[in-house]
Amino acid sequence: MAYIMLTLLIGMVLGVISVASNPSPYFAALGLVLVAGVGCGVLMGHGGSFLSLVLFLIYLGGMLVVFAYCAALAAEPYPEAWGEWSVLGSVLGYLLLVFGGVSWFWGGWYEGAWVPVDELIEFSVVAADSGGVALMYSLGGGLLVVSAWVLLLTLLVVLELTRGLARGA
Amino acid sequence: MNPFVLSILLLSLGLGTTLTFASSHWLLAWMGLEISTLAIIPLMAQHHHPRAVEATTKYFITQAAAAALILFASTTNAWITGQWDINFNLHAFPASLLTMALALKMGLAPVHFWLPEVLQGLDLTTGLILSTWQKLAPFILMCQIMPVNSSLITFLGIASTLVGGWGGLNQTQLRKILAYSSIAHLGWMVLVMQFNQQLALLALVIYIPMTFSTFMIFKTNSSTTMNTLAASWAKTPALTAITPLVLLSLGGLPPLSGFMPKWMILQELTKQDIPLTASVAALSALFSLYFYLRISYAMTLTISPNNLNATTPWRLQTTSSTLPLAISTTISAMLLPLAPATLALLSP
């Protein structure tokens, strides 16, 4: 379990580096897919199956389709992957930074911190995360209303921003 | 813009700031900041010309990064201390991150570069909202996290007053000058925030009517550069006569109400035994005073030559309501005798 978690965490950092090192948007979106998938694995490893499912369905299913659509809008003839020198330089720079951070904290890791310690998991009927998310419909009703309001607001924002075509914008 | 959409957007602006004011939990404060950022975006881009869209894009990226940084800092704080409360004492590292993120949101000095460019692309009404109402929520959050990291705060304040004076020196664009003036005033507020929060609040309360009247004066004259101000004596003579009072009040000259916060802040800083900071702040106000004086000179102290037909527009009736402008110019020129009452009103 510790090795799986270690691999997932390293994969997450590598995925964010591949997004941050300024490749073409196609490849950055691919890196983001990698981060989201690995993040699902990390959440599963900590026992959050419902949140992991939410991340997988909503994030990968909804968000990245939109980003693939928009990568087509911003297409360029000669895309830069991670093999280009400018991108490779920043990849190496970020890797050096992460290694510096790891060596700074080396030896300070908590004992057994690789796997979550969860003694109570067998005693509960409902998993902690799905029960907690269900609280949104009872105790967190105000927050639900605020979220609904911000979704309506975003709809109006997007429509207002993108409707300028007839006016020559 | 459709009035229904406009009313929803303005309501959401109010909702966002109110949510941040009312929250004691960092997630809720973050939600309020996000709502007010999202709500002002279509207002900024409402004319759809390239400069407005560019300013909106810059504003969005900056504010989104700052908001994400705020949430990251509070999550780190929760990870270290186990607390989500705003009023709970923060760990030092998340507190510094939060301070920098809020400084980025307000446009304080080392991270201020977005503010003049964004303000330059907007019309004056939206610019007014951006430089007054949108600053309230991060300002209140900054007041609440204040007891930690004093040296960072002092650095932010001093750098803001200096940059706000320095950057406006060579400008001829009024909106950029107003952006730099906003940076300098926020620097004064932040400088005194850790010693006496009532004074910071007082500076904010005085700053808002002064900025309101400046923006409204420029809007009435429909001028965005300094040389179009020269013809304003023919458009609105009374307003042209009052404008130097408002501008010098922004600069902080004694008989005007803008002097009150600067006076109190300098007194508080001397009382706290940091005379060097106080002198640097007081001297950097001279930079700001220089460009306020230059606007006054171009607008009022000289009468630019004009042809005969163009000297009479002041006879025409204006259609816009001038009552808010009258009230705010009166406030920003004559509030100094009420200084004890204002202070008593703001102290808890």
Added chain:
Amino acid sequence: MTPTHFTISSAFLLGLMGLAFHRTHLLSALLCLEAMMLALFIALSLWSLQLDATGYSTAPMLMLAFSACEASAGLALLVATARTHGTDHLQNLNLLQC
């Protein structure tokens, strides 16, 4: 400092650095913002999971909704910028400096 916490913090900070330094496309900047929000989602989820704080499992869901709103506003701005400037290169956003 647990390894998980280190990973999430470095993921967020790397996304922030990627946003701050050398962006060519506006879309890349938005992808960096998304990476930051994704790191925050995982951080909030893991915080509530590790502390068995059941009520806080709501927080990542709400955060996901807000970040989706932010992403869609960013994409709308991408479309608007592509219309007014003809491209989404960030170096073309230079009308306002002087």
